[in-house]
Amino acid sequence: MTRKGVGELSGELTRDVTDEPGRESPDVLRDARPILAVRDLVVGFGNQAEPVVRGVSFHVNRGEALAIVGESGSGKSVTARSVLGLAGDNARVAASELSFDGVDLRRLRERQWRGIRSGRIGLVLQDALVSLDPFREVGREVEEVLALHSNARGPERRRRAIDALTRAGIPDAERRARQIPAELSGGLRQRALIATAIAADPELIIADEPTTALDVTVQAQVLALLRGLVDRGRSLLLISHDLAVVASVADRVLVVRHGEVVEEGDAADVLARPRHPYTKQLLAAVPSAASRGRRLSGEPPSAYIERVRDASHGGDGRQLAGERRSHDGGDHPIVLEADGLAKSFGTAGGARLAVDDVSFALRRGETLGIVGESGSGKSTTARLALGIEKPDSGSVRLDGRDWNELGGRALRAARLSIQAVHQDALSTFDPRHTVGAILTEALAASGVRGGAELRARSAELLALVGLDDGVLDRRPLRMSGGQRQRVSIARALAPRPDVLVCDEPVSALDVSIQAQVLDLLVDVQRATGVAYLFISHDLGVISHIADRVLVMKDGRVVEHGEVRQIFERPEHPYTRRLLDAVPRLEAALEAAPESAPESVPESASETAPGPELDAAGTVEAEASHDRLDLQSVRR
Amino acid sequence: MAAARVRRVAGAIGLRLGGAVLVVWGAATLAFLAIYLTPGDPAYAVVGGTDANPSPAVLAQIRAEYGFDQPWYVQYGSYLWRLAHGDLGTSYRLREPVATAIGQQLGGTVQLALAAGLLAVVLAIVVALLTAHRRPWIRGVSSSADLVLASMPSFWLGILLLSAFSYGLHLLPAIGNRGWQSLVLPAVTLALPLAAVLTQVLRNALEEVLEEPFITSARARGLSDTAVRLRHAMRHALIPLATMTGYLLGGLLGGTVVTETLFSRQGLGRLLLTAVNGKDLPVVIAIVVLSAVVYMVVNLAIDLVYPLIDPRLRRLA
Structure with a gap:
């Protein structure tokens, strides 16, 4: 195949197309055939008998965004990579159809693949810090694509690389092109990665979790950028675990589980009126202000939790989550109090204030959320509360005693009454320890040594977090993410602490596992009366679980108060900006009537209204007073 | 900015050179000890090994000339002193520097x-x-x-x-x-x-x-x-x-x-x-x-x- 001059030509075309504002302009839309068609795709690895992808069929129309949604292990990424012939060296890929623009991808030789990759199908992976070569300037990464897929050489190639970076939304691209990924912020980095994917102006972009590592405001910009490509006639295959992200970008949705498609259809329709139980479960699991007081996982609390709660009759713990809004303080003692905390860290460019004048009070049985973007000082605040860092000024009082004034034995005793749960539970365990050893160590620290008491307390902790005794001999490495986090919560509860500092405890988990862990945290709080200092970048999680919230930016608290009040009537512009940037399911529901697809023959038969789920109903009710709509994300 | 970086790099190199001097000193000391502590009279080495049969007078003269009759710390000290001045000494066997x-x-x-x-x-x-x-x-x-x-x-x-x-x-x-x-x-x-x-x-x-x-x-x-x-x-x-x-x-x-x-x-x-x-x-x-x-x-x-x-x-x- 001679691609001589094609690069030049498509470069010209791009600029024409980019200038066009509407969606219906490019002639590619006239072609009714799908640009990508996949039928009965099966992908297996190595000697494993069970394939990872088991007969997946879908198509992407021209000028359309199709999202594949699923949790980890669903085979969604493998599916996407198979389309580029990049499933891996030991992958076995089979399909009855795998065609791109009439080209049978199954018959391609390696050399022909190389013409397709980036030339006609671009790939965007998640987290550009590791998806771009950390040793190379981003401009050179883009140039590499042009060297392969265009005839541009020398200064002309450089100019077009900078042009691609600019099109990807990078300001001052000429300077940025000379920087390496580590010198760029997360958002700029991700855009540079997108620039490599769009540099040769491919017809189809595959984006695999393109916003997973990003802050909400940056995520909104990247999603708008991807949607913009679709609006200019390109096609998009979006892979995501995040239903809200999907809602804001995709025209159609494919829900996959265990390598099989469980539901397919118009995005707004599937999200508003899910028909498959799994889709319903996924939607119900998304935490938001509307889900407060409702169990996200749909599973009842464990028998143990019920027993403890019946025994204490809530007198020791708290009221039901749904009723706790009227919490006005005063009724429970303050267990953790911070006053005027400040902390700075020295860097090459001088000292930087990580935390600046932060104060809060946390009462027994209460949850105080801290939200903010990366670098806002959330985690430093957590470390100050835990007494791991010493504040430059200000004080932290735990049960009335100042961290600064404690030493020796008193300090060690104080440490027991405040415990931490981290995002990555696995890295907090000694890899050689079994769950039994982990709990024994934690209990020994609080004075429980050997014998019947140790066994009884271990069993009690496991029951509290919903694990059975069978896990005592297992090692966390061999456990699922959700089970690990349960073990980590059990360990934190071992010394019967007054406060748990939860630093992004569910951020690494799939939505349905996240739902179970959030439910568990609510149960544990009701049963034990422990207070949570709950740190998260996810406003949905915070509005589900927290009673009160601190909004942090650049080390300062910009706004604080009751969580409903803050999220319904934010006063600070930054809070408003954060809230506006959050992609929401509600947005898709509002857009549902108007965004009917132009030509989606297969999904037409699937738009028949199914039985409605009460969870979706709640979501719908919530949507009525939500100011954010799809347009603000799409811009 | 550039000046600060030059200073930092120069500082790092200086530190490494200081470390290098320490290592060389350590190596020299270990080599000295190893040879000093092995049994045998170095004077024999000068006259040509154990096969030679020199008179006691010759041996005494060699010991005095090379300082073998001095206590070990004097030998060590003068050896380091010469080394610090770049003088590696004269070979006993080859009779050349x-x-x-x-x-x-x-x-x-x-x-x-x-x-x-x-x-x-x-x-x-x-x-x-x-x-x-x-x-x-x-x-x-x-x-x-x-x-x-x-x-x-x-x-x-x-x-x-x-x-x-x-x-x-x-x-x-x-x-x-x-x-x-x-x-x-x-x-x-x-x-x-x-x-x-x-x-x-x-x-x-x-x-x-x-x-x-x-x-x-x-x-x-x-x-x-x-x-x-x-x-x-x-x-x-x-x-x-x-x-x-x-x-x-x-x-x-x-x-x-x-x-x-x-x-x-x-x-x-x-x-x-x-x-x-x-x-x-x-x-x-x-x-x-x-x-x-x-x-x-x-x-x-x-x-x-x-x-x-x-x-x-x-x-x-």
Whole structure:
């Protein structure tokens, strides 16, 4: 195949197309055939008998965004990579159809693949810090694509690389092109990665979790950028675990589980009126202000939790989550109090204030959320509360005693009454320890040594977090993410602490596992009366679980108060900006009537209204007073 | 900004040089102690070893002249004093300044070490690039070969090469220092075990890098497998390769003892061997100090190479 001059030509075309504002302009839309068609795709690895992808069929129309949604292990990424012939060296890929623009991808030789990759199908992976070569300037990464897929050489190639970076939304691209990924912020980095994917102006972009590592405001910009490509006639295959992200970008949705498609259809329709139980479960699991007081996982609390709660009759713990809004303080003692905390860290460019004048009070049985973007000082605040860092000024009082004034034995005793749960539970365990050893160590620290008491307390902790005794001999490495986090919560509860500092405890988990862990945290709080200092970048999680919230930016608290009040009537512009940037399911529901697809023959038969789920109903009710709509994300 | 960086780099180098002085002092002291504590009278070494039969008067005169009758701390002190002034002393056996003796032998050894080092690095790069992340049997063959070569005693390897290429095929000379042909077998003998270790290190590094997401990105750009390896993966794998190369090259002098003896080559290794046998203290100490200096210099040079490979080290530091 001679691609001589094609690069030049498509470069010209791009600029024409980019200038066009509407969606219906490019002639590619006239072609009714799908640009990508996949039928009965099966992908297996190595000697494993069970394939990872088991007969997946879908198509992407021209000028359309199709999202594949699923949790980890669903085979969604493998599916996407198979389309580029990049499933891996030991992958076995089979399909009855795998065609791109009439080209049978199954018959391609390696050399022909190389013409397709980036030339006609671009790939965007998640987290550009590791998806771009950390040793190379981003401009050179883009140039590499042009060297392969265009005839541009020398200064002309450089100019077009900078042009691609600019099109990807990078300001001052000429300077940025000379920087390496580590010198760029997360958002700029991700855009540079997108620039490599769009540099040769491919017809189809595959984006695999393109916003997973990003802050909400940056995520909104990247999603708008991807949607913009679709609006200019390109096609998009979006892979995501995040239903809200999907809602804001995709025209159609494919829900996959265990390598099989469980539901397919118009995005707004599937999200508003899910028909498959799994889709319903996924939607119900998304935490938001509307889900407060409702169990996200749909599973009842464990028998143990019920027993403890019946025994204490809530007198020791708290009221039901749904009723706790009227919490006005005063009724429970303050267990953790911070006053005027400040902390700075020295860097090459001088000292930087990580935390600046932060104060809060946390009462027994209460949850105080801290939200903010990366670098806002959330985690430093957590470390100050835990007494791991010493504040430059200000004080932290735990049960009335100042961290600064404690030493020796008193300090060690104080440490027991405040415990931490981290995002990555696995890295907090000694890899050689079994769950039994982990709990024994934690209990020994609080004075429980050997014998019947140790066994009884271990069993009690496991029951509290919903694990059975069978896990005592297992090692966390061999456990699922959700089970690990349960073990980590059990360990934190071992010394019967007054406060748990939860630093992004569910951020690494799939939505349905996240739902179970959030439910568990609510149960544990009701049963034990422990207070949570709950740190998260996810406003949905915070509005589900927290009673009160601190909004942090650049080390300062910009706004604080009751969580409903803050999220319904934010006063600070930054809070408003954060809230506006959050992609929401509600947005898709509002857009549902108007965004009917132009030509989606297969999904037409699937738009028949199914039985409605009460969870979706709640979501719908919530949507009525939500100011954010799809347009603000799409811009 | 630039001035601050120059200051920082200069400071780092200064610190390393200070460390180097300490290491050289330590090496010199250990060498002195080792020779001093081994039984035998150094005066005999001066007169020509244990076979000589000098009169007590001659021995006494030698002891007085060389200071052997002084307490050990005086000998040590005057030895360090001379060393600090660059005076390596005079060889007991050769009756010439140690610096001259080393100077005469240095060329052959440097030639051998450089040839072996270069050969080892090139071999390692080629083999690792070809075998990393390939089919299991290719990897298996290569990594078994690495293991055998790395664990084989070098004199045995040398003898095998000699019998094959010199005595068997008559392709290359067995001994001597004449021309490049005589360099081939010693260099290969010295290089193969090094290459084996370097190949292991580099292949592991490459395989780790080839699993990184940015490699998938590069493949998705349409790069060929060879281009992915050469343009992206290799540069990352060079970091552990450089570390290991510095470590091995610094210690190469020890390897030349066996190789030079086996192939009857002139060089520092042979000089060292005869000096140790003859209790020729000044020569032994000088060579030990020299190898410590070489080790330090090579590793300092490697440290300066890292920022050239990894731009984060120079841009973000």
